[in-house]
Amino acid sequence: NAGVTQTPKFRVLKTGQSMTLLCAQDMNHEYMYWYRQDPGMGLRLIHYSVGEGTTAKGEVPDGYNVSRLKKQNFLLGLESAAPSQTSVYFCASRPHSGTSGSHNEQFFGPGTRLTVL
Amino acid sequence: AQRVTQPEKLLSVFKGAPVELKCNYSYSGSPELFWYVQYSRQRLQLLLRHISRESIKGFTADLNKGETSFHLKKPFAQEEDSAMYYCALLHGSSNTGKLIFGQGTTLQVKP
Numbered sequence: 001n002a003g004v005t006q007t008p009k010f011r012v013l014k015t016g017q018s019m020t021l022l023c024a025q026d027m028n029h030e031y032m033y034w035y036r037q038d039p040g041m042g043l044r045l046i047h048y049s050v051g052e053g054t055t056a057k058g059e060v061p062d063g064y065n066v067s068r069l070k071k072q073n074f075l076l077g078l079e080s081a082a083p084s085q086t087s088v089y090f091c092a093s094r095p096h097s098g099t100s101g102s103h104n105e106q107f108f109g110p111g112t113r114l115t116v117l
Numbered sequence: 118a119q120r121v122t123q124p125e126k127l128l129s130v131f132k133g134a135p136v137e138l139k140c141n142y143s144y145s146g147s148p149e150l151f152w153y154v155q156y157s158r159q160r161l162q163l164l165l166r167h168i169s170r171e172s173i174k175g176f177t178a179d180l181n182k183g184e185t186s187f188h189l190k191k192p193f194a195q196e197e198d199s200a201m202y203y204c205a206l207l208h209g210s211s212n213t214g215k216l217i218f219g220q221g222t223t224l225q226v227k228p
Contacts, residue, residue: 033215104151
């Protein structure tokens with residue numbers, strides 16, 4: 001049981017390049033989230049999904065797109081990377097609210113460190 | 118608007134000293150609060166949740182609705198407690214499971 005995994009672990013991009021970050025979970029969780037972590041800012045929600053085929057904007061969605069074609073995967077795309085998107089990106093998942101024993105806990109991946117030059 | 122504030126960026130204490138990491142929240146409804154911890158080079162993990170009223174690794178946190186606070190406490194800090202700590206509030210909107218995080222406090226326990 002790998003939990004939540006993220007690919008890649010590190011990436012360096014040039015301004016204007018595009019890339020996709022992959023998040024995968026093997027816990028059959030309904031809900032998935034993408035956060036960015038910046039010093040002094042805490043974790044800020046970029047986009048989230050409450051089920052396969054559905055996505056919604058979080059607090060800081062500009063410059064990012066997401067897709068949830070399969071329940072276990074949540075992709076975060078940067079179409080045209082900017083230096084302001086240099087950050088550590090975390091994916092998280094959790095079961096549906098009604099799931100027994102869920103206690104609303106989110107389970108996090110190991111993070112992806114992205115640098116945009 | 119719902120908000121979580123952690124006023125201290127860095128808290129530095131000596132081993133064996135008491136620790137209190139402050140967390141204040143803004144929410145008009147009934148809050149559900151959590152503390153997450155991130156050890157160096159590791160992923161965030163849940164430390165404790167107020168609903169469970171538990172003590173994990175010697176840490177406790179009590180919800181004070183009058184002061185809208187959920188401070189994390191430990192009577193005797195250990196070096197292995199050094200980490201980044203985040204306070205989080207479950208968003209009140211319908212079944213999204215979203216968490217609102219504070220800015221985080223780095224706890225440094227010196228030998």
